[in-house]
Amino acid sequence: MYLSRFRVNTARPGARRLLSSPQAMHAAVMSSFPHLLPTDVPVPDAPRVLWRLDQRARAEVVLYVVSSDRPDLTHLVEQAGWPAAATADPQNPGWQTRPYAPFLDRLATGDRWSFRLTANPVHTIRRKEGEPRKVTAHLTPVHQMGWLLDPQRQERCGFRILEKPDDRRLLPHGTTHRGRPHPGDRYELSIGDTRSLSFDKARGTDGSRRGKPVTLVTVTFDGRLEVTDPDALRRTLTQGIGRARAYGCGLLTLAPLAPSTRQTA
Structure with a gap:
């Protein structure tokens, strides 16, 4: 690799x-x-x-x-x-x-890292009873963070996102969607960039389009994580997370924590 x-x-x-x-x-x-x-x-x-x-x-x-x-x-x-x-x-x-x-071989359970990920957070919805479910992008920061914070997704990916210590939380009693603490206040996770993209697929030799235009929402996450399953995390680092991997999504990268943050969370 x-x-x-x-x-x-x-x-x-x-x-x-x-x-x-x-x-x-x-x-x-x-x-x-x-x-x-x-x-x-x-x-x-x-x-x-x-x-x-x-x-x-x-x-x-x-x-x-x-x-x-x-x-x-x-x-x-x-x-x-x-x-x-x-x-x-x-x-x-x-x-x-x-x-x-x-680098991949050195990953071990309990290691803590800063990370960056650009992803395409989506979910499936059914607008009317009896209709097939449709893949739809998450559009709000709360739901976009919730996509990455999903416990099953984190388990599959081999990491857990760290929680902030109490003295770094701005809303100790603040709540938001359905009475849950705001994930950006509870977790070491932030959204640095969100983009809505629309572009044509590759064209045929005659110049015609191949299928419908592609539309997707990309979100860049920054945060801190702890390794829970080194083998699963190695797969995540080499295979990616989520959809739209051909279009610049899914690549998770790790970097050492700053010295002042290694003992927090």
């Missing part, structure tokens, strides 16, 4: 095209693996290619990719990077790739 990091040059027209279309970015990411054909279908329980865009500032966008094979991102450097700088320095091709397995 490999974890790759690519900084996007947002001043380039090619970068703007990729950033405006998850479909185009997905195609560019998959083109980084010469042995993967466009028609390849992911095998259940097998590692898959996951990717995520992190926008830290208006002009600072970073693409993360987790894959079983080492990627070749040369085409991305040419379209959306700094090709002249990469040519001048052969030791720096324009992206960084590191083996992921050593």
Whole structure:
């Protein structure tokens, strides 16, 4: 397994095209693996290619990719990077790739980490009796957090999201939906970005659309977690969480906790 990091040059027209279309970015990411054909279908329980865009500032966008094979991102450097700088320095091709397995192997029960996840939180509803259930996006922060905080989902994923200590809760007696404490006040969990996306699927050779446009809501979560099942968490880190994984959702990444927070919760 490999974890790759690519900084996007947002001043380039090619970068703007990729950033405006998850479909185009997905195609560019998959083109980084010469042995993967466009028609390849992911095998259940097998590692898959996951990717995520992190926008830290208006002009600072970073693409993360987790894959079983080492990627070749040369085409991305040419379209959306700094090709002249990469040519001048052969030791720096324009992206960084590191083996992921050593980190995955070190995960242990009780470890605590900061995390980031961009996901597509959805649920199924039935508008009228007798109608089939329909997949619908969660639209409010309370329900979006509730999707990730679902105990069964956390158990399947191999972690639990940490709770805040009492002295860091702003609403010790505050309640919200159906009398439950607000999850953003109780848990080490926040929403950094929410986007509503709509884009066309890949077009046929004649220029016609293939099916209906794709619409989805993406949510970026930041928080802190504790490892409860290392094997399950390894699967989560390499296979992703939830739906829309082809469109930049599902990639969970971990980072060390800040020293001042390691003993809290």
